[in-house]
Amino acid sequence: MKRGDFVIIALAILLALTPLLLRPARGAAPRAVVRKDGEIAAELPLDEDAVLRLEEGGQNVLRVSGGAIRMEEADCPDGTCVRQGAIQNPGETIVCLPHRVTVTIVGNGEGTGGVDAVVQ
Amino acid sequence: MRERSPVRRLVLCALLASGALVLSYVESLFPLPLPLPGARLGLGNAMVLLALLLFGLREAAGVLATKVLLSALLFGTPLSLAYAAVGGALSLSAMALLNGRGSVTPIGQSVAGAVLHNAGQVLVATAITATPELLYYFTPLGLLGVLTGGLSGVAAKLCLDRLRPLQGR
Numbered sequence: 606m607k608r609g610d611f612v613i614i615a616l617a618i619l620l621a622l623t624p625l626l627l628r629p630a631r632g633a634a635p636r637a638v639v640r641k642d643g644e645i646a647a648e649l650p651l652d653e654d655a656v657l658r659l660e661e662g663g664q665n666v667l668r669v670s671g672g673a674i675r676m677e678e679a680d681c682p683d684g685t686c687v688r689q690g691a692i693q694n695p696g697e698t699i700v701c702l703p704h705r706v707t708v709t710i711v712g713n714g715e716g717t718g719g720v721d722a723v724v725q
Numbered sequence: 726m727r728e729r730s731p732v733r734r735l736v737l738c739a740l741l742a743s744g745a746l747v748l749s750y751v752e753s754l755f756p757l758p759l760p761l762p763g764a765r766l767g768l769g770n771a772m773v774l775l776a777l778l779l780f781g782l783r784e785a786a787g788v789l790a791t792k793v794l795l796s797a798l799l800f801g802t803p804l805s806l807a808y809a810a811v812g813g814a815l816s817l818s819a820m821a822l823l824n825g826r827g828s829v830t831p832i833g834q835s836v837a838g839a840v841l842h843n844a845g846q847v848l849v850a851t852a853i854t855a856t857p858e859l860l861y862y863f864t865p866l867g868l869l870g871v872l873t874g875g876l877s878g879v880a881a882k883l884c885l886d887r888l889r890p891l892q893g894r
Contacts, residue, residue, distance in 0.1 A: 607828050621840065643854060688762075698859055703802070707854045709858040
């Protein structure tokens, strides 16, 4: 390893850390924003236990409990969304790429724009 | 360093491409035991780096394109093709820019390539899902990429030392 390698490694670590500068401050009562194909499918407050089923184009079952949300079931081929476990802090995200579903935690006071929320 | 015989160069590139394809496939059979989707050792990329080191950008791009297209056809989906193509192109650009510089070894090239590959993956995922928060995912993925990129750089360096003697013959 030469000097240039260490410079590259330092720059790479700095680059990887840049998104942290953008991370929002923790809100009081965060909620989960569920997107399907880029459209907001639902917004779930994390302080109320709930189950959300997305059936269209592949099944995903999301469960809110104990102030956190997790992907309980999914019939996608890789199942990585289920393995990502529970999330609860603003900025954390669960992704199910095969079904193009994402779940993002946002803090209170952060708008996602006017939306039609559907919660089952 | 330029290979004298074009046939020889073509055959070596084909071997590197098939090596990259097999390594990517074997890697996909053993996912890293981490809750980080998209995190991989990236040994296939070591083959692209080898092509760059032994021959040049044109040959490396050929190996990369072969690997990306064939692995998408054989094991992937149109989506995985998008990730691999954008990530691979960014990664190869970074490695090529650093190529032939005295102060950088293949390890540094590989680290730069890996992190840029991760950046490409995250950017494509962000674009496809229209979820800007996915950009935060670049932090754990990129940090791990520094490590795995370094490891596959070491692998490329070891192969390079053994393949150099073949070149002159």
